[in-house]
Amino acid sequence: MPGSLEPLDLGVQIPYHFRCPISLELMRDPVTVSTGQTYDRPSIESWVATGNTTCPVTRAPLSDFTLIPNHTLRRLIQDWCVANRSFGVERIPTPKxxxxxxxxxxxxxxxxxxxxxxxxxxxxxxxxxxxxxxxxxxxxxxxxxxxxxxxxxxxxxxxxxxxxxxxxxxxxxxxxxPLPESDCAAVASNPDRVAYLAQLVQHSSMEVRVNSAALIENVLAGSRTAELRAEISNVDEIHQGVVSILRNPIAYPRALKIGIKALFALCLVKQTRNKAVSAGAPETLINTLADFEKCDSERALATIELLCRVPDGCTAFAAHALTVPLLVKTILKISDRATEYAAGALLSLCSASEKSQNDAVAAGVLTQLLLLVQSDCTDRAKRKAQLLLKLLRDSWPEDSVGNSDDFVCSELVVPF
Known part of the structure; x- marks a missing residue:
């Protein structure tokens, strides 16, 4: 409870009638129900939302579920917070x-x-x-x-x-x-609407473009059939517009979050991933990878792994000098999922290119992989690490080959 748990440790006693009877915490938005009892709004709303139809205190049936703001009590609580400010109590804001x-x-x-x-x-x-x-x-x-x-x-x-x-x-x-399936189908199955979305996602206004990308992601996520998703992902202009959104992280921070969600949703459609590659997704993803927050980094790395499964995508990522070093650096740094996706992308890159193998070894991938197989990471990540270790065996320094066998065959690693 913000502003009230800490003061309790300092010896400040919250008046009983300022506490919500449900949560027993300081009320921030007191409301009165039909029985005359007052509760904190989130608490009583949760009580009603779970199917309860009685007053928690009196157990009397609620004749209606109207919640009337108790302005007098809220002002008293605010005054009490101000009076105890020296003890670290923060004044609660007036709720909307x-x-x-x-x-x-x-x-x-x-x-x-x-x-x-x-x-x-x-x-x-x-x-x-x-x-x-x-x-x-x-x-x-x-x-x-x-x-x-x-x-x-x-x-x-x-x-x-x-x-x-x-x-x-x-x-x-x-x-x-969120859009229901029927609305998603009504958009995806209409060529005029899909073309209009392609127009909006390339609008001169960044806000319009980002909102269009958000709608594209919503429609893709809500479409049950691969055929409907392909109607959206088969349009070159949609890929171009979504990728261009990711190139403006500083000027419009929301663009990163929405853009990567839309691009990931597009790349889930296997047969049209080449369109994302043609739109410049590999270069853009590598250039912006360091700017993503944790959850978005995971989604970006998952997108990279998906695109690395396409030959043209693998070639495009391999051509970027920072791809392999960034993926190696990502292992065990962000999260288990991020590690799994980075290892998967490296496996695809190193399977396709000897240069990528040499770049990975030079970036220190051996040490990272040996740590990975001994970590608490996912079984899938460990299996990818094992495959990558075997693939890179010929590229290992001579003094590490003998020791590395112990790790590849270790009982700590899930067999594959």
């Missing part, structure tokens, strides 16, 4: 209140109606987007109001012309929600 579902329905109706003035529709979408960003509760309410169908229609309302600001706002709001 969830939007009224009726208000959200009104905004959706405004944005969807062609009879409304253009500025009114645009303003409604912007307000909905703001609400969705403010609170997860608002996002859930918007999602429950048939919003995705409305937003898909708005984004693809006029695929034969230049995209408008209304389209861009609808797109920015749409990508905040």
């Amino acid at each position: 209140q969830p939007a009224d579902p009726t208000h959200i329905r009104h905004l959706l109706t405004q944005s969807a109606s062609n009879s409304n003035p253009y500025p009114t529709r645009l303003s409604a979408l912007r307000r909905l987007r703001g609400l969705a960003r403010d609170l997860d509760k608002n996002r859930s309410t918007i999602s429950s109001q048939n919003s995705r169908e409305i937003l898909v229609q708005l984004v693809f309302a006029d695929t034969g012309s230049e995209s408008s600001e209304l389209t861009h706002e609808a797109l920015a709001l749409l990508v905040l929600f």
Whole structure:
């Protein structure tokens, strides 16, 4: 509990009526239910979400599930926090209140109606987007109001012309929600919509391009059949647009996270991986690998391994001077998954090129692999390391060959 656990260790006693009866922690957003009892909003919402229909304290049935903000109690809690600031207690911020579902329905109706003035529709979408960003509760309410169908229609309302600001706002709001399979199929199976996405992902606005890439990833992830995914991944312009997004990590940090998710989703379609290679994905991935956060680094390395399984991809990665040294350096540095993907990519590269074998040995891969097979890494990573050790046997320094046999045959390594 932020701001309250530490003060307890310092001897500050939180008043009993400031604690949530469910979590027993300092309430940050106190709300009152129909029985008159007050709880912290996240706690009572979780209680109700798990199917409970009674008041946790009184056990009386809840006549309705309306949560009324207890502003008086919140102010008292805030005053208490300020009074105990010297003990390290931080003042809780005034929470934003969830939007009224009726208000959200009104905004959706405004944005969807062609009879409304253009500025009114645009303003409604912007307000909905703001609400969705403010609170997860608002996002859930918007999602429950048939919003995705409305937003898909708005984004693809006029695929034969230049995209408008209304389209861009609808797109920015749409990508905040996962798409059901039916909506994904409605996009992927429509050539005009796919072509429009290819146009949007190469838009002059970076925000539009990133949101388009997010929608592409959503559609690919939500499409059940390989045929539908291929309808998206078979378009050269989509690969080019997604790869170009990854080249702007400093100017637009969100581009890295969205871009690598979209590129990975595209590369999962085996028959169109050459299109990612042709779009410059190998060079871009190596140039930006150091800029990714942990989860995104894993996804980037998985994408590299996938592209290394394509002959042209393997050639393109091998031609980059930093590919092998970076992959060797990655082993045992980021995570078990990252190590597994890096070892897999190195195995493909070294299987295809003697130069890559020499580069790997020069970068210190032998030591890394010997450490890997003795580590707690995944069995798949160890199997790849074993194969790579055997492949590189002729490239090992003479004084290491004898000792290395012990590691390759060690009982610590899962047989393959």
